Amino acid sequence: MIRTLRRLAAYWAPPLIFAAIVGLFLQRRCAKVSGFVDPGTMLTDVPVRSVPDMRLTTLSDVLDGRPAAIHLFGTWCSACMNEWSDLPQLHQKYGDIMPLVPLGIDNARALQSLVRVRPVAVPVFMGGSEAERVLSPPGYPYTVFLTPDLTVLHDKSGPITHRSYARALEQWDLYQKNPDSFRHGPSGREKKTSGKTP
16 A cells, blocks of 8 residues: 555656646746836836817827826737726726826727727727837736836736726826936837837
């Protein structure tokens, strides 16, 4: 009996240890939900289109001198669609200070259909490949909290939460006290506008 138990232990121990190591690695990797873009990094301006009329504008014009939560989503993303009906509540709670800006990385027809079939009381926009490149989502949904000059305050991978908003508002307070010491990043202190259209 003891010999049989020893054989079983010798047989199953290596795969169980390997599975435990892989599980720990995946847990650490999945636990990272923010910090994909350093706070203080200045992003370049990008063209976006309003939905459903597809009017061309820029991300900085959408912000209109206010900080905002740029929430990247896709109609093909089940997690994005699960939280879709919750977005107006967040916008209503924080919109006076830091409006929520849903930015679909998707095709025009899919986004127009979405706002027609599942309307939300929040202005929706469409971003193209340039917006996706600049905002660099690690997955969807993904939220980048920005200052009016496109400086990153905070980011959040996965569904947007009150906690992530609270963290962004803390960062906004720090930024307002000393914007020059807060900013850094590859684009320096001058934002640039890309000529590409989504």
